Amino acid sequence: MNFAIISAGSNINPEENLEKARTVFQKEQRLVASAIPRATKPVGFAEQPDFLNTVYFIETGLDVTSLNAYCKAVERRLGRVRGPNKFGPRAIDLDIAVFNGAVIDNDVYEREFLRDLILEVAPGMKDALVKK
Numbered sequence: 001m002n003f004a005i006i007s008a009g010s011n012i013n014p015e016e017n018l019e020k021a022r023t024v025f026q027k028e029q030r031l032v033a034s035a036i037p038r039a040t041k042p043v044g045f046a047e048q049p050d051f052l053n054t055v056y057f058i059e060t061g062l063d064v065t066s067l068n069a070y071c072k073a074v075e076r077r078l079g080r081v082r083g084p085n086k087f088g089p090r091a092i093d094l095d096i097a098v099f100n101g102a103v104i105d106n107d108v109y110e111r112e113f114l115r116d117l118i119l120e121v122a123p124g125m126k127d128a129l130v131k132k
Helices: 014-028 064-077 112-121 123-129
Strands: 002-010 030-034 038-040 051-060 093-099
Touching: 002 014, 002 064, 002 112, 014 030, 014 051, 014 064, 030 112, 038 112, 051 112, 064 093, 093 112, 112 123
Parallel strands: none
Antiparallel strands: 002 051, 002 093, 030 051, 038 051
């Protein structure tokens, strides 16, 4: 089995969409823990509502490539439409932040709120969250 921490964000019906994503991970993977959602300002395109962000700590039989494809499929199932603006509003955004204890998304090093969310579900990761 593999362990992953999935970062999740939404600024279109965010409470509803984050709960739907949590339910999917609970039913289709093994949800170990989820962090309390936090509001954040948008990055890259300011003219949109604030985001609500959380992380889901899951156990999965998927490898990292398959898990990434699965996350993108879940986004589509939950109504994500990718438009020309990469940083625009979205129903849900799911990214693998950590896989088997290794940080694989550089946003972890650049966004304090993401580190805080990860530490909420995996406090033993503190040293791994410092960019070397």
